[in-house]
Amino acid sequence: MADKENLITQGNLYQNFIKYFIPILLGSFIQQSYAFVDALIIGNYGGKEALAAIDAPYAYIKLLINSFIALSMGGTIIVSQYCGADKKTELEEIIGSLIKFSILGGVIISVTGILLSSKFIKIMLIPEDIYELSLSYIRIYFIGTVFVFTFNIVSGILRALGDSKNPFYYLMCSSVVNIVLDVLFVAKFHWSVEGAALATILSQGIAMALVLNKIKSAGYYFSKRNRFESLKGTLTLGYPMAIQSILFSVSNMFMQRGINAFGTDSIAGWSICGKADFLVWSLADTLGVAVTTFVAQNYGAGNRNRMNQSVRCGLLISVVTIGIISGVLFIWMDKIALLFTRDSSAIENAVFLMRSVCPYYIFYAFGEIFAGGIKGRGNTFYPMIITLIGTCAFRVIWVEIVSNYDMTLQHIILGYPLSWFVTTTLFAIYYVVTVYASKYNVYDSDIEKIK
Numbered sequence: 001m002a003d004k005e006n007l008i009t010q011g012n013l014y015q016n017f018i019k020y021f022i023p024i025l026l027g028s029f030i031q032q033s034y035a036f037v038d039a040l041i042i043g044n045y046g047g048k049e050a051l052a053a054i055d056a057p058y059a060y061i062k063l064l065i066n067s068f069i070a071l072s073m074g075g076t077i078i079v080s081q082y083c084g085a086d087k088k089t090e091l092e093e094i095i096g097s098l099i100k101f102s103i104l105g106g107v108i109i110s111v112t113g114i115l116l117s118s119k120f121i122k123i124m125l126i127p128e129d130i131y132e133l134s135l136s137y138i139r140i141y142f143i144g145t146v147f148v149f150t151f152n153i154v155s156g157i158l159r160a161l162g163d164s165k166n167p168f169y170y171l172m173c174s175s176v177v178n179i180v181l182d183v184l185f186v187a188k189f190h191w192s193v194e195g196a197a198l199a200t201i202l203s204q205g206i207a208m209a210l211v212l213n214k215i216k217s218a219g220y221y222f223s224k225r226n227r228f229e230s231l232k233g234t235l236t237l238g239y240p241m242a243i244q245s246i247l248f249s250v251s252n253m254f255m256q257r258g259i260n261a262f263g264t265d266s267i268a269g270w271s272i273c274g275k276a277d278f279l280v281w282s283l284a285d286t287l288g289v290a291v292t293t294f295v296a297q298n299y300g301a302g303n304r305n306r307m308n309q310s311v312r313c314g315l316l317i318s319v320v321t322i323g324i325i326s327g328v329l330f331i332w333m334d335k336i337a338l339l340f341t342r343d344s345s346a347i348e349n350a351v352f353l354m355r356s357v358c359p360y361y362i363f364y365a366f367g368e369i370f371a372g373g374i375k376g377r378g379n380t381f382y383p384m385i386i387t388l389i390g391t392c393a394f395r396v397i398w399v400e401i402v403s404n405y406d407m408t409l410q411h412i413i414l415g416y417p418l419s420w421f422v423t424t425t426l427f428a429i430y431y432v433v434t435v436y437a438s439k440y441n442v443y444d445s446d447i448e449k450i451k
Helices: 013-045 047-055 058-085 088-123 128-143 145-160 165-188 192-217 228-260 264-276 278-301 304-337 344-375 381-403 409-413 415-436 444-450
Strands: none
Touching (some): 013 264, 013 278, 047 264, 058 128, 058 145, 088 192, 088 228, 128 264, 145 165, 145 278, 165 192, 228 381, 228 409, 228 415, 278 344, 304 344, 344 381
């Protein structure tokens, strides 16, 4: 490692940022695109009921899976910092610990998800006509959660080490398998949502095997020692992100519950929106990951100026890309919706919902980038507080307020762009005042702790 130039901490930042960013973006794009194709197949061969049945309990699935993944993200930040400081022994120990954690966490999520599925389905106000379909889908999906969980965590480790290409290749392989199995199980065998769930877990199992093999072949052997300091650091950095993820998912459950109350057509329309705008989420989330990694490694290397430049680079890319995509979705959403279904009610809802939110996607992207700039410095507590206030609390309060009046679907959906704006404003203020204005900075004593 010491003999090889680290492109994250050295060289042309903008050029190297894009080189690092694009494979992650493509990986996220592939991951989201197979969900897109999955929805196309389900919508055309299973009908709008099957399409709605998969989307209606999605917030519940995200609640359990993302909470554990977020907890482990503290470890990937430490991996980036150790990598920047060139400490291989510590790297092997923390990597081994994270892999053990991923397998254990996957088993816990599987058992919990299956046992609580029927109760959460009822809480989510899922309509009677899709109740059984939704229940079948999530029970099968949770059987393979250990594959999903381990793949995401180990991919995060590889990216934290600066390898963003191989996770992309493995994800692409998994996505191709997923699509082929979707066609086989759903279109040919007519297994509906059960076939879609089975295709997902089998393809994720393949992806998990590939990333585990790669990290071992790269020379980072699975150390049997558990580095207590690193594990403690993982939990210290990870618990705020886990709490943030849990509360974020709970707030989304409130929002989804409000949408579910308007029936299958509204759920199907919202599901189409969630698949059509996948590139927005891919871009925003990938920029957040890239900024976090660049800031974290330069934190470990003591490159203060390069840390702030990484955030500016992310903001610039987001303005151009998110702006173009938002315009395309606003203008051509009616044509895009036709790819998923011919049902006029579902299409009408999809167009209406998309045009209500797409002009404001840029706020979400900015929030992810500012948050990445803060988390990369090892500060995950305040991003948790900001997300708790601006997103979680705001959305829950919003749904409660509008539900006490003449609630419409537009009123419910408006909670999304409003929460993005509030959260991003808080992140920007915190970043500028405490980071960029040198009131929150990387001090020599902090760097020495890593080195």
